Amino acid sequence: MRTAMITRTTAETDISVEVNLDGTGQYDCDTGIGFFDHMLDQLSRHAMIDIKVRATGDLHIDDHHTVEDTGIALGQALTRALGDKRGIRRYGSCQLAMDDAQIATALDLSGRAFFIWNVDLPAAKIGTFDTELVREFFQALATHGAITLHIDKIHGLNSHHIAEATFKSVARALRMAVEPDPRMGDTLPSTKGAL
Numbered sequence: 001m002r003t004a005m006i007t008r009t010t011a012e013t014d015i016s017v018e019v020n021l022d023g024t025g026q027y028d029c030d031t032g033i034g035f036f037d038h039m040l041d042q043l044s045r046h047a048m049i050d051i052k053v054r055a056t057g058d059l060h061i062d063d064h065h066t067v068e069d070t071g072i073a074l075g076q077a078l079t080r081a082l083g084d085k086r087g088i089r090r091y092g093s094c095q096l097a098m099d100d101a102q103i104a105t106a107l108d109l110s111g112r113a114f115f116i117w118n119v120d121l122p123a124a125k126i127g128t129f130d131t132e133l134v135r136e137f138f139q140a141l142a143t144h145g146a147i148t149l150h151i152d153k154i155h156g157l158n159s160h161h162i163a164e165a166t167f168k169s170v171a172r173a174l175r176m177a178v179e180p181d182p183r184m185g186d187t188l189p190s191t192k193g194a195l
Contacts, residue, residue: 002178004080008073012065013057017073021081021178023050031055031070033063035129036137039167040070046171049178067133071140078145082178085109090189092177098165101156105169108148109177111195115142116150119166123159134163138170 002021009015027044029037031053044051051074057066082088093106103119117138121131142149151170156162181189188195 002081002083004077006073006077006080008069008076010065010069013055013069015053015055015057015066015069015073017070017077018050018052019074019077019081020050021078024048026050027052029053031066032057032059033066033129035126036063036067036070036133039134039137039163042164042167043171043174046168047175047178049174063130063133064136068136068140071137072144075141075144075147078141078147078174078178082109084188085111085195086186086188087180087184088189089177089179089181089184090195092173092175094169094172094176095154096165096169096172098168099161100158101161101165102154103156103162103165103169104152104154105166105173106150107170107173107177109146109195110148111146112148113143113146114148115139116152119151119153119162121159121162122157126160126163131159131163134166138166 005018007016025045025048027041029040055066055070090109095104117135
């Protein structure tokens, strides 16, 4: 099974993340941040990756550390679960519509972190959630998952729809990339001999 568990404890947060890349999209996420939990649930369900997150953080200050550190831990868990990446598709993309919002994601499980973010969210808050934290999460995920991740907003008006479409688009691209490629067998999807 391609599974992993990561724990991350700092002076600001205490986080555990479990992933099963061959799951069915079962989610159990509790960060203390309602909107963020909802987004992590979307990521799990649409990637078909089982994700369990337990996070406590300095929410009396703000949500930043909890969201960023969850992205770090999730990226590390994905890397560990992928192992040497033999037999995976490696690349994934998804252009996803949700009501007024349309998001395009392309990613490469390259082992080289690179992040492109062309998404603006019109509102500063979704409920009590700072919308700038959507970017922070994906930056942390890309960096610590060693993922080349490009996310572009085609259009969108409603910040909730834009944020949710982003999580779903990334999820569908990730699902494609981590899937075993039946034609690849046990070989690496690279001419370099390592990813």
